[in-house]
Amino acid sequence: MAEIFKDLDPDTMVRSPGVTYQDLLDQDTHEVPAVLRLQSPKDLGFDDFSKERYISREYHEKEVKNLWMKVWQMACREEEIPDPGDHLRYDIAGVSFVVVRQLDGGIKAFPNACLHRGRMLKEFDGHASELRCAFHGFGWELNGCLKDVPARWDFPQIKDEEWSLPEIPTATWAGFVFINPDQDCEPFEPFIKDLSDQFERWDLGSLYVQAHVARKMPCNWKIAQEAFCEAYHVNGTHPQILRSLGDVNSQVDVWDNCARVITPGGTSSPLLEYDMNDEDILRAMMDIPVGGEVPTIPPGMNARGFLAAISREGLRADAGERVDEYCDAEIVDSIDYTQWPNFHPWGAFNKIVYRFRPNGDDHRTSIMECYQLMPFQGERPPAAPIHWLGDDEKWSSALGFLGRVFDQDVFNMPKVQWGLESTYKKGFTLSGYQESKVRWLHHKLTEWVGE
Numbered sequence: 181m182a183e184i185f186k187d188l189d190p191d192t193m194v195r196s197p198g199v200t201y202q203d204l205l206d207q208d209t210h211e212v213p214a215v216l217r218l219q220s221p222k223d224l225g226f227d228d229f230s231k232e233r234y235i236s237r238e239y240h241e242k243e244v245k246n247l248w249m250k251v252w253q254m255a256c257r258e259e260e261i262p263d264p265g266d267h268l269r270y271d272i273a274g275v276s277f278v279v280v281r282q283l284d285g286g287i288k289a290f291p292n293a294c295l296h297r298g299r300m301l302k303e304f305d306g307h308a309s310e311l312r313c314a315f316h317g318f319g320w321e322l323n324g325c326l327k328d329v330p331a332r333w334d335f336p337q338i339k340d341e342e343w344s345l346p347e348i349p350t351a352t353w354a355g356f357v358f359i360n361p362d363q364d365c366e367p368f369e370p371f372i373k374d375l376s377d378q379f380e381r382w383d384l385g386s387l388y389v390q391a392h393v394a395r396k397m398p399c400n401w402k403i404a405q406e407a408f409c410e411a412y413h414v415n416g417t418h419p420q421i422l423r424s425l426g427d428v429n430s431q432v433d434v435w436d437n438c439a440r441v442i443t444p445g446g447t448s449s450p451l452l453e454y455d456m457n458d459e460d461i462l463r464a465m466m467d468i469p470v471g472g473e474v475p476t477i478p479p480g481m482n483a484r485g486f487l488a489a490i491s492r493e494g495l496r497a498d499a500g501e502r503v504d505e506y507c508d509a510e511i512v513d514s515i516d517y518t519q520w521p522n523f524h525p526w527g528a529f530n531k532i533v534y535r536f537r538p539n540g541d542d543h544r545t546s547i548m549e550c551y552q553l554m555p556f557q558g559e560r561p562p563a564a565p566i567h568w569l570g571d572d573e574k575w576s577s578a579l580g581f582l583g584r585v586f587d588q589d590v591f592n593m594p595k596v597q598w599g600l601e602s603t604y605k606k607g608f609t610l611s612g613y614q615e616s617k618v619r620w621l622h623h624k625l626t627e628w629v630g631e
């Protein structure tokens with residue numbers, strides 16, 4: 181744990197007046213799991229960070245060298261390469277890797293480059309019995325061993341045992357495949373431990389990819405990522421959801437390699453200047469127009485509990501009887517985890533996973549992806565193929581309600597980039613608690629990349 185991360189006492193720390201997230205959990209109709217009772221607020225200081233992190237080419241180049249070429253990163257879902265010979269191209273910051281399902285069911289990854297004169301081996305995801313270069317025809321087995329050199333007599337210098345494709349470390353967690361471009365990297369287990377401890381109850385490996393949507397974003401990858409790392413912006417950017425979202429009641433927890441923001445649903449924002457009762461919250465959450473009939477909440481239940489009960493029944497067909505074990509909070513709240521540096525699985529029943537990365541070697545654009553994972557009964561359905569949105573296409577064209585919220589976030593992004601390019605202010609400023617996940621990301625960035 182970095183020196184700068186100092187524990188705060190959850191009972192005495194400064195945060196929004198009024199009800200806390202833990203107070204809301206006390207009203208849950210079901211037993212609340214221990215993972216939601218954890219609190220790990222941190223004092224991460226109040227200093228500004230340099231805007232160069234978003235706008236400087238030099239900083240980007242340091243990031244590529246010290247972060248992207250060194251860190252464990254999610255490359256794909258296991259189910260995207262289910263059968264031996266299935267392969268997937270994973271690109272990061274202008275460098276390409278190929279991830280290959282092996283004959284024994286394992287997974288290997290290699291730099292996506294032929295050892296002859298360097299041509300990329302696999303341009304597309306697909307299925308193959310070998311890794312064959314399209315330029316002069318050198319071939320490798322799926323496990324990276326040299327298989328074939330056309331006109332072999334002309335290469336007396338090639339020794340088979342020295343001509344295997346160089347393998348890079350791979351690991352799997354909860355159905356995700358991670359790779360590390362650094363052959364001497366730290367082991368995966370300690371890297372993922374904070375996150376995996378907390379997801380024991382929420383087995384993302386048991387879900388399938390129902391949708392996978394990607395889009396180029398007009399800003400540095402961190403601007404895109406950080407738009408999803410705090411609920412403080414809801415008031416300014418998504419005012420339409422304040423009636424049923426406890427934005428400033430969010431709980432923020434920071435560990436070493438992961439952090440989370442939990443934002444309660446089915447409760448109204450304390451920032452609203454008028455009172456909301458449970459019926460008003462239901463009307464907002466269920467999008468019931470004025471004059472429309474609002475369902476009656478059973479006595480002793482609040483809006484959160486009632487909304488959870490409805491959703492629980494909606495989930496039962498796919499998730500089965502285990503929905504009865506899920507508490508209200510696990511169904512109605514946004515439990516947004518971040519694993520350093522760019523992997524964002526939501527906890528509990530909100531089966532959303534984001535990933536952010538630079539767009540090729542360009543530090544002023546990025547790629548944002550959203551996986552939607554769903555439970556299933558019986559045989560695992562095939563993973564949905566990636567769907568790329570065009571530059572002018574909206575997230576709402578692919579992801580409905582969630583997409584409409586994303587579109588509001590995206591609207592800000594190029595303006596944040598422009599503003600940071602234009603400002604005379606050297607740094608950017610973060611709040612102490614509500615934006616502490618963003619601050620944690622920047623402390624991690626300092627640790628890996630530098631100031």
Ligand code: FES
Nearest residue numbers: 294296297313316
């Ligand atoms: S570059 Fe691959 S076979 Fe020549």
Ligand SMILES: [Fe+2]
Nearest residue numbers: 407417585589
């Ligand atoms: Fe947002």
